[in-house]
Amino acid sequence: MMNIQFADRMNNVHKSFIREILKATVNPEVIxxxxxxxxxxxxxxxxxxxxxxxVLNDDGSSVLQYSTTEGYLPLRxxxxxxxxxxxxxxxxxxxxxxxxGSQQGLDLIGKVLLNKNDDIILEEPGYxxxxxxxxxxxxxxxxxxxxxxxxxxxxxKEVLNKCNPKLFYAVPNFxxxxxxxxxxxxxxxxxxILKNTDTIFVEDDPYGELRFIGEHxxxxxxxxxxxxxxxxSFSKIVAPGMRLGWICAKREIMEKLIIAKQASDLxxxxxxxxxxxxxxxxxxxxxxxxxxTELYREQRNCMVSMIEKYxxxxxxxxxxxxxxxxxATLPEGFSALELFDIASKQxxxxxxxxxxxxxxxxxxxxxxxxxxxxxxxxxxxxxxxSAAINQLIx
Amino acid sequence: MMNIQFADRMNNVHKSFIREILKATVNPEVIxxxxxxxxxxxxxxxxxxxxxxxVLNDDGSSVLQYSTTEGYLPLRxxxxxxxxxxxxxxxxxxxxxxxxGSQQGLDLIGKVLLNKNDDIILEEPGYxxxxxxxxxxxxxxxxxxxxxxxxxxxxxKEVLNKCNPKLFYAVPNFxxxxxxxxxxxxxxxxxxILKNTDTIFVEDDPYGELRFIGEHxxxxxxxxxxxxxxxxSFSKIVAPGMRLGWICAKREIMEKLIIAKQASDLxxxxxxxxxxxxxxxxxxxxxxxxxxTELYREQRNCMVSMIEKYxxxxxxxxxxxxxxxxxATLPEGFSALELFDIASKQxxxxxxxxxxxxxxxxxxxxxxxxxxxxxxxxxxxxxxxSAAINQLIx
Numbered sequence: 001m002m003n004i005q006f007a008d009r010m011n012n013v014h015k016s017f018i019r020e021i022l023k024a025t026v027n028p029e030v031i032x033x034x035x036x037x038x039x040x041x042x043x044x045x046x047x048x049x050x051x052x053x054x055v056l057n058d059d060g061s062s063v064l065q066y067s068t069t070e071g072y073l074p075l076r077x078x079x080x081x082x083x084x085x086x087x088x089x090x091x092x093x094x095x096x097x098x099x100x101g102s103q104q105g106l107d108l109i110g111k112v113l114l115n116k117n118d119d120i121i122l123e124e125p126g127y128x129x130x131x132x133x134x135x136x137x138x139x140x141x142x143x144x145x146x147x148x149x150x151x152x153x154x155x156x157k158e159v160l161n162k163c164n165p166k167l168f169y170a171v172p173n174f175x176x177x178x179x180x181x182x183x184x185x186x187x188x189x190x191x192x193i194l195k196n197t198d199t200i201f202v203e204d205d206p207y208g209e210l211r212f213i214g215e216h217x218x219x220x221x222x223x224x225x226x227x228x229x230x231x232x233s234f235s236k237i238v239a240p241g242m243r244l245g246w247i248c249a250k251r252e253i254m255e256k257l258i259i260a261k262q263a264s265d266l267x268x269x270x271x272x273x274x275x276x277x278x279x280x281x282x283x284x285x286x287x288x289x290x291x292x293t294e295l296y297r298e299q300r301n302c303m304v305s306m307i308e309k310y311x312x313x314x315x316x317x318x319x320x321x322x323x324x325x326x327x328a329t330l331p332e333g334f335s336a337l338e339l340f341d342i343a344s345k346q347x348x349x350x351x352x353x354x355x356x357x358x359x360x361x362x363x364x365x366x367x368x369x370x371x372x373x374x375x376x377x378x379x380x381x382x383x384x385x386s387a388a389i390n391q392l393i394x
Numbered sequence: 395m396m397n398i399q400f401a402d403r404m405n406n407v408h409k410s411f412i413r414e415i416l417k418a419t420v421n422p423e424v425i426x427x428x429x430x431x432x433x434x435x436x437x438x439x440x441x442x443x444x445x446x447x448x449v450l451n452d453d454g455s456s457v458l459q460y461s462t463t464e465g466y467l468p469l470r471x472x473x474x475x476x477x478x479x480x481x482x483x484x485x486x487x488x489x490x491x492x493x494x495g496s497q498q499g500l501d502l503i504g505k506v507l508l509n510k511n512d513d514i515i516l517e518e519p520g521y522x523x524x525x526x527x528x529x530x531x532x533x534x535x536x537x538x539x540x541x542x543x544x545x546x547x548x549x550x551k552e553v554l555n556k557c558n559p560k561l562f563y564a565v566p567n568f569x570x571x572x573x574x575x576x577x578x579x580x581x582x583x584x585x586x587i588l589k590n591t592d593t594i595f596v597e598d599d600p601y602g603e604l605r606f607i608g609e610h611x612x613x614x615x616x617x618x619x620x621x622x623x624x625x626x627s628f629s630k631i632v633a634p635g636m637r638l639g640w641i642c643a644k645r646e647i648m649e650k651l652i653i654a655k656q657a658s659d660l661x662x663x664x665x666x667x668x669x670x671x672x673x674x675x676x677x678x679x680x681x682x683x684x685x686x687t688e689l690y691r692e693q694r695n696c697m698v699s700m701i702e703k704y705x706x707x708x709x710x711x712x713x714x715x716x717x718x719x720x721x722a723t724l725p726e727g728f729s730a731l732e733l734f735d736i737a738s739k740q741x742x743x744x745x746x747x748x749x750x751x752x753x754x755x756x757x758x759x760x761x762x763x764x765x766x767x768x769x770x771x772x773x774x775x776x777x778x779x780s781a782a783i784n785q786l787i788x
Contacts, residue, residue, distance in 0.1 A: 002621050003592050005560065007509050007531070010650050013657055040455035048458065049450045056443045061434035064442065064633035069413070100494050100637075104659040111530060115401050132657040136505060137401070166399065198397050227396050239458035241664035243494075256404050263407055263526040265498040269663045270635035 012135040017355040018128060021340075025349045031381035033368040034349040036176065036324065039299075042292040043239045044279065051278035059274070067270035069262045071098025071246070075277040079232065079246055086209075089221050091230075091248050097257050098268045102206055102233040102245030106133035106169075108264065109202060109229060109247070112256040113166050114139050121159055121168040123151065125356030125365065127176045127204065130169050139166070141358045146175065148318075150182030153189045160197060167200045167229075172220055174207040174323025177356045177367035181321060184217050191223030199227075200253075206233040206245075209289050211322035212297035226250040234276055236324075237289055242272040296324065296371050299378065303370040306382035312389055317368075324371045330364040331393060339366070339392050348384040406529040411749040412522060415734075419743045425775035427762040428743040430570065430718065433693075436686040437633045438673065445672035453668070461664035463656045465492025465640070469671040473626065473640055480603075483615050485624075485642050491651050492662045496600055496627040496639030500527035500563075502658065503596060503623060503641070506650040507560050508533050515553055515562040517545065519750030519759065521570045521598065524563050533560070535752050540569065542712075544576030547583045554591060561594045561623075566614055568601040568717025571750045571761035575715060578611050585617030593621075594647075600627040600639075603683050605716035606691035620644040628670055630718075631683055636666040690718065690765050693772065697764040700776035706783055711762075718765045724758040725787060733760070733786050742778040 018034065025032035055063050070076070076093040083091050099105045106129065114120070114137035122130065124143035131141075142165065144155040150172065159165065172182040182190070194201055203220045221228040233245040247257060261267070303326055307317050317328040330336060336352035343349065353365035373381060412428065419426035449457050464470070470487040477485050493499045500523065508514070508531035516524065518537035525535075536559060538549040544566065553559065566576040576584070588595055597614045615622040627639040643651060655661070697720055701711050711722040724730060730746035737743065747759035764772060 002594070004594070004646060005507075005592070006650055007505065007507055007512075009509075010506055010653070013653055015653055016656055037460055040459050043455040043458040045450055045454045045458065049447065052446045052450075053443065056439055056446075060439045061437040061633075064437040064439065064635040065434050066431055066629075066634045100659040100663070103657075107658045111401065112404055113399075113401055115403075118401075129657075129660070136654070136657050198399070200396070200398070235460075239455075239665070240460045241458040243659065243661070243663045252398060256400055259404070259407055259409055260530070262410055262413070263497075263523075263530050264501045264658070265494040265637065266523070267637070269494070269637045269666055271633070271666060272663055 009136050009138055012138055013132055016128060016132065018351055021349065021351060024344060027347070030347045030349055031373065031377050031384065032349040033370065033373065033381060034351050035369050035372050037372050038236050038240060038324070039295060039371045042295060044283065044288060047279055047283050048239065048275060051275045051282060054282070055274045055278050063271055063274045065270070067267050069258050069267045071096070071268055072270065072273040072277060075273050076246070078277060078280055087219050087222070089219060095248055095250060095254050097247045097254060097261060098273060099245045099247055099261070100265065100268050101235060101240070101243040102204060102231040103129050103133060104264070105231045105245055105247040106130050107136070108257050108260045109167070110134050110137040111260040111264070112253065113200070119163040119165040121156070121165045121199070122358065123170050123175065124358065124360070125177050125353055126358070127171055128355050130204070131358065134169065143358055146178055146180050148180065150180065150186030151190050153186070153193065156190065156193055160193060160199070164197070165199045167202050168194065169202040169204065171204045173205055173217070174210060174320055174325070176207070177325055177351065177353070178327040179318045179320035179323055179325045180327070181217065187217065187220055187223055191220065194227065195224060201228045202231065203228050204231045206236050207323035209237050210293055210296060210324070212293040212300065213321040229253065237285070237292065238276055238279065242276060243269065244272055244276055293322070299370040299373070299375070300326070302375045302378045303368065303382065306379050310382050310386035312386065312393065314393060315389060324369055326368045326370060328366050328368060330389070332364060334364050334393055336363055336366040339388055342391050343385055343388040346384040346388050348381045348388065350385065403530050403532055406532055407526055410522060410526065412745055415743065415745060424741045424743055425767065425771050425778065426743040427764065427767065427775060428745050429763050429766050431766050432630050432634060432718070433689060433765045436689060438677065438682060441673055441677050442633065442669060445669045445676060448676070449668045449672050457665055457668045459664070461661050463652050463661045465490070465662055466664065466667040466671060469667050470640070472671060472674055481613050481616070483613060489642055489644060489648050491641045491648060491655060492667060493639045493641055493655070494659065494662050495629060495637040496598060496625040497523050497527060498658070499625045499639055499641040500524050501530070502651050502654045503561070504528050504531040505654040506647065507594070513557040513559040515550070515559045515593070516752065517564050517569065518752065518754070519571050519747055520752070521565055522749050524598070525752065528563065537752055540572055540574050542574065544574065544580030545584050547580070547587065550584065550587055554587060554593070558591070559593045561596050562588065563596040563598065565598045567599055567611070568604060568714060568719070570601070571719055571745065571747070572721040573712045573714035573717055573719045574721070575611065581611065581614055581617055585614065588621065589618060595622045596625065597622050598625040600630050601717040603631050604687055604690060604718070606687040606694065607715040623647065631679070631686065632670055632673065636670060637663065638666055638670055687716070693764040693767070693769070694720070696769045696772045697762065697776065700773050704776050704780040706780065706787065708787060709783060718763055720762045720764060722760050722762060724783070726758065728758050728787055729756055730758055730760040733782055736785050737779055737782040740778040740782050742775045742782065744779065
């Protein structure tokens with residue numbers, strides 16, 4: 001019998017706890033706020049069908065051939081133009097790399113930047129996919145807590161006083177899991193602290209376009225320029241099954257990212273790149289995004305008002321202005337994991353905060369997704385969850 | 395100005411030399427045998443169009459949603475059934491993971507198995523994509539030379555006498571770059587040496603179905619069972635732009651591969667998985683493969699006969715029974731890189747052997763691709779190349 005010695009790095013990485021939870025929600029009786037899926041009603045099925053016909057009719061076999069590691073240039077030009085139009089930031093298409101979802105961006109960033117035990121900063125709570133992807137490279141994690149307006153500035157200063165982190169990974173818009181968006185003032189504060197350091201700000205922005213209340217806030221790249229690596233994705237505004245995201249980084253870093261991408265999978269699915277590009281030029285994407293945000297606003301409003309109606313007053317929760325998640329906090333000392341067990345028996349599911357924290361235990365927070373349930377389900381689910389909470393805390 | 399410290403691993407990995415060469419062949423006057431592309435005439439454009447319509451009509455938005463890390467189960471079942479039917483090997487669909495091309499399989503294998511300085515074995519010459527992907531994990535490379543019948547058995551024994559390699563990566567069918575196929579006897583010899591070791595045989599088989607002369611030889615997995623990780627790909631039998639490959643590995647390894655895949659890009663493009671599956675069940679893939687091999691046999695026959703007609707007798711070359719490449723050897727002491735420079739001026743290109751060797755320099759071998767040129771181009775290209783060879787060696 002062969003004796004297999006796995007790589008040390010695999011000791012740090014585990015199966016997504018969320019994916020394990022999702023298995024518990026397959027039962028159709030369960031109302032699940034646990035997932036993180038966009039609402040499939042928002043997927044442009046017919047337009048994708050038309051775009052596919054068009055690229056196959058016009059360019060036939062060439063859309064099925066191998067392609068360049070960097071990605072389809074017109075698609076990268078489209079992304080650059082949209083950044084200029086929507087955010088007022090200038091990005092050279094040659095500083096954009098198309099990736100297999102923005103998750104792959106995290107893997108490539110880890111590959112090119114991280115040695116074992118390098119210091120890096122994450123938000124707490126932080127995005128689970130980033131914790132997973134970066135753990136592979138065995139860095140030393142430091143965390144800065146999130147407050148309602150963004151990063152806790154003093155904590156960030158403290159981390160930077162004691163070490164020289166390679167990067168700070170964050171989701172400044174409608175963060176996953178908390179739904180929090182950094183205010184302009186908070187962004188400026190973070191930028192002022194980082195701008196004379198060697199710490200690269202990795203700005204992950206999958207939800208930025210999904211704002212349904214309030215005004216867009218400038219990206220961190222506006223404040224920090226080339227010291228930012230910016231990640232984007234078509235998963236939330238077109239369709240996630242296509243696995244299309246991108247990284248923007250200055251040339252010096254981009255050269256390394258391209259080498260790492262080539263070693264990782266040669267290039268991103270070219271067929272999908274061509275289809276999504278065709279879809280983008282043939283359709284009014286702003287109008288499409290407007291439809292998505294209107295849909296999500298209704299779902300968010302419903303969950304917020306049901307929480308106000310049913311949840312015990314001791315439970316606090318955010319009122320997100322965009323994105324897909326709402327964040328609720330039980331009174332101090334209560335465990336969201338325990339609540340999960342009680343709630344499961346009442347056929348309602350959510351994600352306990354625990355996997356989003358790197359070191360803390362006994363977490364009293366939880367993530368609720370509202371984009372994948374009807375208003376009826378949201379009302380019934382929040383009722384059940386309230387009953388579970390009352391059972392736990394009273 | 396920020397000071398960026400890249401990860402140490404990036405010192406070992408370079409841009410593909412071949413991709414750099416390909417840039418020199420953009421000039422339409424150049425006849426290029428340098429590429430490694432399947433012939434696009436073989437891509438099933440209309441059938442892919444029909445399959446796309448069908449999955450979007452039948453399953454609408456669900457084919458555009460996020461999906462499982464493991465890959466679409468019916469596609470994995472199809473792959474398992476085909477292994478049983480074509481090769482007589484039993485593989486459980488739960489021991490198959492769908493990857494973004496088999497190149498990603500290499501990245502995942504490196505992730506789960508390789509610590510820095512772990513010993514591994516490669517063929518010499520070896521597949522460049524594997525050298526790139528595995529270099530990221532900073533192993534200690536050992537090489538075993540290839541002979542006409544496969545691996546040099548004594549060299550393999552020598553390597554295993556001096557260390558305990560984690561894996562032996564090889565392409566036993568129509569190897570890239572050499573076109574060599576291991577005989578059944580050679581496979582048995584390799585298996586006998588490996589079977590009581592802890593060395594995993596990584597059997598990469600992208601070209602196995604492209605045999606146009608002679609009989610199929612049993613896969614290494616037949617001899618070594620669970621000690622093999624088997625890689626496969628739809629790139630050469632359906633279309634490479636879809637980036638669909640797979641890894642077969644026993645459960646113990648598969649569990650780790652799934653975690654690494656999740657961290658790397660969540661899952662492979664689901665839209666393409668559904669389309670390719672639909673294509674496979676609605677079409678006669680064996681008949682399609684027959685058309686590809688007939689096309690490639692004509693192209694191979696043309697190149698072989700032109701070489702016989704024009705090349706100086708001092709140059710030796712293989713007569714591949716399948717796959718996409720032919721391997722030529724200049725007389726001892728002559729450099730294929732020098733020949734490349736002379737040939738470029740005559741508007742003909744190939745890949746000098748150098749990048750396929752890990753340590754050797756002054757290489758006198760070269761890779762010629764025949765699947766991407768018409769018979770007229772092959773004749774004219776071989777004529778030009780012969781003139782260049784004569785200029786070099788005479």
